[in-house]
Amino acid sequence: xxxxxxxxxxxxxxxxxxxTLRCSPISGHKxxxxxxxxxxxGPQFIFQYYEKEERGRGNxxxxxxxxxxxxxxxxxxxxxxxxxDSALYLCASKGQGASGSSDxxxxxxxxxxxxx
Amino acid sequence: SQQGEEDPQxxxxxxxxxxxxxxxxxxxxxxxxxxxxxxxxxxxxxxxxRSNEREKHSGRLRVTLDTSKKSxxxxxxxxxxxxxxxxxxxxxxxGSARQLTFGSGTQLTVLP
Numbered sequence: 001x002x003x004x005x006x007x008x009x010x011x012x013x014x015x016x017x018x019x020t021l022r023c024s025p026i027s028g029h030k031x032x033x034x035x036x037x038x039x040x041x042g043p044q045f046i047f048q049y050y051e052k053e054e055r056g057r058g059n060x061x062x063x064x065x066x067x068x069x070x071x072x073x074x075x076x077x078x079x080x081x082x083x084x085d086s087a088l089y090l091c092a093s094k095g096q097g098a099s100g101s102s103d104x105x106x107x108x109x110x111x112x113x114x115x116x
Numbered sequence: 117s118q119q120g121e122e123d124p125q126x127x128x129x130x131x132x133x134x135x136x137x138x139x140x141x142x143x144x145x146x147x148x149x150x151x152x153x154x155x156x157x158x159x160x161x162x163x164x165x166r167s168n169e170r171e172k173h174s175g176r177l178r179v180t181l182d183t184s185k186k187s188x189x190x191x192x193x194x195x196x197x198x199x200x201x202x203x204x205x206x207x208x209x210x211g212s213a214r215q216l217t218f219g220s221g222t223q224l225t226v227l228p
Contacts, residue, residue: 004158033215042204042218043159056215088156092216103147103166103208105216107159 002027004093004108012114013081021076021111025093031055032074033105034066035090043090049074078113086115122205122222130227135192137222139205140185147208148181149216150190152201159204162190195226 005024013019025032031050035043048056049068068074072093078085089112092105123138139148147166151159165172165181165188172179178191192199202223206216 035216035218039156040220042206042220043216045215045217048215058215090158092159104149104161104164106161107151109158110156112156
């Protein structure tokens with residue numbers, strides 16, 4: 001089975017711009033979560049979606065938004081980019097798959113966002 | 117905010133030695149998971165231990181969980197240079213959504 005995929009791999013934006021990051025979960029997984037990882041720190045939870053509904057939101061400003069599509073893929077949008085938004089953005093999917101319990105989250109390779 | 121804290125922040129050992137990393141957390145949990153990350157890439161899931169379990173093994177990995185002390189440890193036996201990576205513990209909280217709360221990680225370097 002293909003793992004979690006994310007696009008693009010790298011992205012460079014300038015302050016004030018908007019960005020959209022994309023994630024495709026493992027086939028059969030209906031839950032997608034987004035995390036932000038600033039250099040030198042552990043990932044921080046941004047959003048979780050299940051069956052196209054938001055199920056959890058972390059402590060992030062309203063500039064961050066997300067959605068999930070009928071095929072369970074997801075997009076993360078960040079508006080009015082700040083220098084501090086530079087980070088690795090990770091997507092994770094979770095589901096009752098052949099390879100793990102329903103509590104295990106499987107992460108994609110991430111999108112490296114640089115804001116200049 | 118970070119729920120868990122790994123200790124030590126950095127660990128350097130020789131190939132063949134065992135590596136032990138510790139994780140402490142603050143609130144009641146449903147499960148605790150360990151992940152590995154190579155050079156700022158995606159996270160690789162290593163092992164999950166539930167709050168009603170005390171020890172779990174997977175290959176060269178051994179994880180313990182002490183809910184009374186709110187702590188966990190990850191032991192990697194017979195380490196290899198390829199084990200060089202950052203290791204994170206992540207807690208799934210009781211009664212919460214399915215989010216994970218990560219610690220700040222331990223950077224393990226295995227010298228050949």
